[in-house]
Amino acid sequence: MSATSDGSGRKNWTVELRKRAVAALPPEKLLPDGQPAYMSSWIYVFGVLSLASLVVLILSGSILALKGPTWWHVTGIGHFFNSMHLWSVELFFFFMVIHLWGKYWMAAWRGGRKRTWITGAVTFLVAIPCALTGYVSQQNFDSQWISTQAKDAMNAVGIGAFFNLLDFGQMYSWHIFLLPMAVVALVAAHVLLVRKHGIVPPFILDGHEQVLAAAASDGAEAAEAADAADAPDGQPEPATEAPAPPTGEPEPTG
Amino acid sequence: MSRAERKREDEQYRTWKGPYRPYDLIREASIAVGVVLAIVVVLTILFSSPDDAPTTIQSWSKAAPVDFVSVANAELDGSSATAGYGPPYNTNGQPQQILGIKPANWFGVTYPIDTAQDYVILPLMTMTSVPGLQNAVKTYTSASSSQQGKWTTAYDSALAKAKANSDGTVTVPGNSASFGPVETMMSSLLADAQSGGLDGNLLTTKQFYQTDYTKILMFLQDDNGDNAAANGGNLPDSANPGYFFNRAQSENLLGDQWGMMNETGSWPGQVWLWLYTFWYQIKPFSTSANADILVMAVMGVLSLAFVLIPFIPVINRIPRWIPIYKLIWREHYRQA
Numbered sequence: 001m002s003a004t005s006d007g008s009g010r011k012n013w014t015v016e017l018r019k020r021a022v023a024a025l026p027p028e029k030l031l032p033d034g035q036p037a038y039m040s041s042w043i044y045v046f047g048v049l050s051l052a053s054l055v056v057l058i059l060s061g062s063i064l065a066l067k068g069p070t071w072w073h074v075t076g077i078g079h080f081f082n083s084m085h086l087w088s089v090e091l092f093f094f095f096m097v098i099h100l101w102g103k104y105w106m107a108a109w110r111g112g113r114k115r116t117w118i119t120g121a122v123t124f125l126v127a128i129p130c131a132l133t134g135y136v137s138q139q140n141f142d143s144q145w146i147s148t149q150a151k152d153a154m155n156a157v158g159i160g161a162f163f164n165l166l167d168f169g170q171m172y173s174w175h176i177f178l179l180p181m182a183v184v185a186l187v188a189a190h191v192l193l194v195r196k197h198g199i200v201p202p203f204i205l206d207g208h209e210q211v212l213a214a215a216a217s218d219g220a221e222a223a224e225a226a227d228a229a230d231a232p233d234g235q236p237e238p239a240t241e242a243p244a245p246p247t248g249e250p251e252p253t254g
Numbered sequence: 255m256s257r258a259e260r261k262r263e264d265e266q267y268r269t270w271k272g273p274y275r276p277y278d279l280i281r282e283a284s285i286a287v288g289v290v291l292a293i294v295v296v297l298t299i300l301f302s303s304p305d306d307a308p309t310t311i312q313s314w315s316k317a318a319p320v321d322f323v324s325v326a327n328a329e330l331d332g333s334s335a336t337a338g339y340g341p342p343y344n345t346n347g348q349p350q351q352i353l354g355i356k357p358a359n360w361f362g363v364t365y366p367i368d369t370a371q372d373y374v375i376l377p378l379m380t381m382t383s384v385p386g387l388q389n390a391v392k393t394y395t396s397a398s399s400s401q402q403g404k405w406t407t408a409y410d411s412a413l414a415k416a417k418a419n420s421d422g423t424v425t426v427p428g429n430s431a432s433f434g435p436v437e438t439m440m441s442s443l444l445a446d447a448q449s450g451g452l453d454g455n456l457l458t459t460k461q462f463y464q465t466d467y468t469k470i471l472m473f474l475q476d477d478n479g480d481n482a483a484a485n486g487g488n489l490p491d492s493a494n495p496g497y498f499f500n501r502a503q504s505e506n507l508l509g510d511q512w513g514m515m516n517e518t519g520s521w522p523g524q525v526w527l528w529l530y531t532f533w534y535q536i537k538p539f540s541t542s543a544n545a546d547i548l549v550m551a552v553m554g555v556l557s558l559a560f561v562l563i564p565f566i567p568v569i570n571r572i573p574r575w576i577p578i579y580k581l582i583w584r585e586h587y588r589q590a
Contacts, residue, residue, distance in 0.1 A: 035277040036270045038586035045286075052286035056294050073305060083303035086521070087294045093526045106582060107573040109564035111267030121561040131524060135517070141306040142517045145502050148475035149514065156350040156547035161342045161361030166472065169465025201270045202583040203574060204263065 030195055038202050043102035046095045047194075053092035054187060058180065060084040061134075065176045069139055069168075089131055096124055108200045116197060119190040126182050133175035136165050147171075304519045306505075309474060309498055311456065315447035318497040319418045322447060323440050325477045325496065327413065329369040330436070331406035334476040337369040343472065344368065350547040357547070365468050373473055377446060377455040378439055387442045390435035397434070405434035422448050474498050509534050529553070 063081050064072055072078035100120065109117040136147040147165040154160035164170055315322040328334040332346070340347030341358040342365050349358030378391050394402060412428035419425055424444060430437055446452045456470040477496030499508075507513035514531040517523040533539045533549040542548055564570055573579060580587060 031279055033277060033279070034274040037273040037275045037589075038583050039275070039277075040585045041582045043582055048283055048286045049290060051283065052290040053294075055287050056291050060294075079302065079305065080298060082305070083298040083301070084294050086303040087297040087301070088290070090297075090522055090525075091290060091293065097526070102582070104563065105573045105576075105578040107570065107579075109570070110264055111269075112264075114564040117564050118561055121563070125557055125561070128524075128526060131526070135524060138305070139308065140304075141308050141501070141505075142304060144308050144471060144474065144498075145505075145507050145513075146517075148471050149507075149509065153546040153550050155339075155342060155358050156544075157550045158357030158360050160358070161364040164342075164365060164466075164468060166365075166468040167466045172465070197268075198270060201267050201272075202586050203579050204266060205587065 025192065025196055030192075032195070036199065036201065039199055043098075043106075044199070046099040046102060049095040050092060050099050051187065051191070053088050053095055054183070057085065057088040057092050058184075060088055061176065061180070069137065069172060073139065085134075089134070093127070093131070096127070100124060106200055107203070110200050111197070113193070113197050113200055116190060116193040119186055119193060123183060123186040123190060126179065126186060130175065130179035130183055132165075133171045133179060137168060137172045137175050139168065143168075301521070304517055304521050306518045309501060310450070311447045311453045311470065311473070312450040314474070314477065314497050315444055315452075316422060319422055319424050319444055319448070320413060320416045321477060321497050323416070323424055323444055324410070324413050325473070326374060326440060326443055326447075327406055327410050327436065328476065329373040329473065330375075330439070331403060331410070332370060334369055336367055336472045336476050339472075350544040352544060352547045352551055367469055367472060372469055373456065374439065374443060377452055378442055380455065381442060381446060381451075384442050384445075386438060390438040390442075393435040394439060401434070405432070405436045408432040409436045409440070510540070529556070 060081050064078070064085055067078060072082040103117065103120065132146075132150065136143045136150070151160055151165045154163055154165060163174075311322075325334065329337060332338070336343060338347040340349045341363055342361065344363060344367060349356045375391060375395060378387060381387055394405070397405075408428070409426065409432075412426045412433070415428075416424050416426045422444075423441065426433070426437060443452065446455070453470065456473060457464045457467070475498065477498040502508055502513065503511070505516070505518045507516050507518070512528075512531050512535070514534065515524045515527040530549065530553050533552055534545060539545045539549055559566060559569075
């Protein structure tokens, strides 16, 4: 619902933003109920598993942050949540690495998806200092040793002058707020780009293109026929099931 | 394939015009969160997580009093690693460089540490109730630097044969007169450290709430086995590593043990740092005085390349040439 114009002739920034957002990502693309038929491999699972690990990571980290940095050293339940935090970060990186390798071998940057690759790769790189700041914020022997060893590389490149691994307060801030925000923002951008452009289609093999085109044509015709039969007034309706694009509009991203 | 042909092929991948199948995004995501949560809980129950208590100045000085006094003496005479580190702690050392560039100099000294003052003299000046100590400190601070050096050198040499007593004190053999006030200063500092007082004194700021452990951690890391004084004189590193160093070595945390990615115990640690850690294991990095900046430079280039893979010729075509994609999309190709 939108208000009437104020008559000034000025552009409404909010309306413009909404129009652009909806044009780039209409609801059926943002939350699709269909995917290209070629998406049938276990490798596709690792993207969502990375996301799921990040969710568990943030949940366990939030509980640790809410209780403060000392809690997990002195209570069993605190140690339990710290262990969950550790294993979720291990899984996060594990799934992310497999996801990245999978996308590399798919050459997933094809067809205008370079930004999708870039945001994913940068997410991986930003996650590394995010984890490092966590390791040096543990307030135990690990954090003592890791911080005193890793500081030399930071100092050598000049970063150490303002990014002090030996300052628990500073590292804790980076770990529980600044870097996680960066990771979440990058992941959000990555996911939105995936939704906007869709998953990359398979490589076209010789003669394969024509076969696909024929398959697409057959599928569309079959869907139209089925829809026409289902519609009470005899008029075709947008398809809601495969094999035609479930939202009635082919996902233009492939 | 020409560039134009590749571009034309790339355009064909922009939009998928083939068949679709039903898919429930939210359902899949919810199941994934549930599965991961279950795996994490199982791993947590089975393996928990490490939490070895930190080394304190108190625990170190009690467990290895001679070692502690050796490092403290090195802090006093300016021969410790921190004393000669350079930026961002002081201007006494040359920072690492690459192609003549020393980035550490760009920002200068941002966390100043004067090891003699911060680690020895100022803490001792707070101990006003110890008989003779303030006179000893005054004698030391008012002496010439060459005289100070003679005292600390004589004391350092004698520490090689020093013995720790059952009450925690240290007996240093030799002519006490040659140590000047240093022996009194060090025995007082040791007592302060063993009581826990020095842990508080070495925190960076003097306000009630503290979060900055730069000074105390730099003191601890000076006990790294690289320092001759920390090794009790002339003993080689491997024969008598420092307490802090020794503890890390027993946990496989040293640099040459791939320690950058390890953590205490058998937990996996930061395994994603394997490539970063790998460079430290091979020449020229393993023997270079500029190892850190060289490794960071290599990793910087590799990271940039990783991000820009879609634009790098050959690398971005490898997936086309090695047909792993036929395995990934085998159903698709089989149906087509």
